[in-house]
Amino acid sequence: MTHTALSVNLNKIALLRNSREGNYPSVVEHAKVCLAAGAEGITVHPRPDQRHIRPGDVYDLSELVKPLAGIEFNVEGNPFAGAQGSYPGFMALVEKCRPDQCTLVPDGDDQLTSDHGFDLTTSADSLKPIIQQLKDWGCRISLFMDPDIEQIKLAKELGVERIELYTGPYAEAYRQQSNNLEALFEQYKEAAIAATAMGLGVNAGHDLDLENLPKFRQIPDILEVSIGHALTVDSIAMGMETAVRRYHAICQA
Template sequence: MAIALSVNLNKIALLRNSREGNFPDLIEHAETCIAAGVQGITVHPRPDQRHIRPDDCRHLTQLITPLSDIEFNIEGNPFEGAQGSYPGFMELVLASMPDQATLVPDGQSQLTSDHGFDLKTSGKRLAPIIAQLKNEGIRVSLFMDPDLEQIALAKQIGADRIELYTGPFAKAYAEGQPLPIFNQHVAAAQYATGLGLEVNAGHDLNLANMTLYRHLPGLAEVSIGHALTVDSIAMGMTTAIGCYLSLCAVGE
C-alpha cells in the first residue's frame, strides 16, 4: 500500500515573509503540489508567525475542503494560547477544521520540533484536547519518539495516530549508521499498529533516507517540507514531488 505524501509548506511561507507582499504565493504552491499528485498539505503555524500565518490556514481550508482526496494537516503545540494576531493553536485548528491535527510539544524558543511528547507529564492535559478535536471529526496524531511505553500512553489518552520523530534517524542515516535507530522505529511502528494506532512520520526525511524509511511497517503518511523545498530549487517542485511520490509508492 502506498504511503501518503503530505507536503509541509512552512519553508515557502518563510521565503515569502522575508519580503513585503505575497511572493512566493503559498496557495499557488499548494495548488502545484496538489496538481503534482500529493495526498496532503501540512502547515505548522507558530505564535511568532515566522512562516505560516493564521490567514494561510484559512485560505488553505478554502482550497482543500472541497477536495475530497486531499488531506489538510495542521500541526503545532496545543497549549499555545493567543498572542497578538495569533489566535491560539486550538482556536486556529477549530476555525480551520483540518482533516488531521498533529499535536507537537515544541516551545517558542525552538528553531524546529526536536522531540516527542512525554505523556507521563502532559497526558492528562492532552486527553480532553484530543477528545474535543475528535468530537469535531478531526483525526489526532501525536508527535512521538519511538518509546513503547509512551506509545501505549498515546493510545490510552485517545490518539488516532502517532507521528514518529525521524530527526535522529535522518542524522544516523547521514552518518552511515541508520539501522540501530531504524530498527527502534520498526519496533515502535509494529507496537503502535498492534494497539490500533496508525503511524505517520516526519522531520528531516529526504530522497536519500526515504529509500530505507519507506519500508517502515504500516507507515501511513510522511510529512516532508524542508528537503522537498530544497530539492525543488534544484529540479523544480513538480519533478521533486514526483521523485518523492515514487518512493512513497512502495508496496503498490
C-alpha cells in the first residue's frame, strides 16, 4: 500500500486564537509541533471573513515550511474569493506565498465548511485561467471533487495534477454505520482508482478521523490526507504531538 502523507489543517487552532486578543495559541508554534511529530505537510483554508486563518498566518507558515526538505505547504480555498477588508483575495495570497500545493474548493463565502466538490460542467471555463496562473507560479493544483468519475475526467482535461476527494459523505456514513457505507466506500475506491489510471494524483479530506481513516486507507494510491477538525479535537484529549503521531501511524500502515 502506498504511503499516504499527512497534512495537518491548522484552521481550528487559529479559530481558538481568534477568540481572544493576541497570538495565543500560536498557529506557527503548533505547526512546529505537528511537523516534529511526523506530519509531512501543513494545510490552511483562509476565508474572506477571516474566521480562523488570517493572511498573516498564511505568510508566516509559508516562511516556516519553505526551507524544510520534504515538507509541503497546502493552501486551499475558493479561487474566486476577492479582496474584502484586510483579506487580499485568495489568488493574491497564493501569489505572495507560492505554496507547494493549491487546492481549489468551490466554497461560498457564507458556508460553514466545505460540503461539495466542483461541478466542472459549469465551472471549467472560469477555472481555466486560474489554473494557468497557478501553473505559472509553480504551484501544484488539486481540485476538490466528489467521487464522480465523469467529473474527474473533466478535471483531467483541465490539466490539474491532483484531485482531493471530498470525504464528508463517507465520514457521515461511517459515523452512522449506514447501510450504504460499503457501497459508498466502493464508490470512493473506484473513483480513486480511475483517477490514478488517468494520471491524476489523489488526495482526500474532510471529517476523516481515527475511527474512519483506517478503512479509507484501504483505497490504493491515496497520496495525501488533509485533517484538521478531528485531529484538533483529539489533541484536546491526548495532546497534539500524540494525536499527530496516531494519525501519522495510520497513514504509514
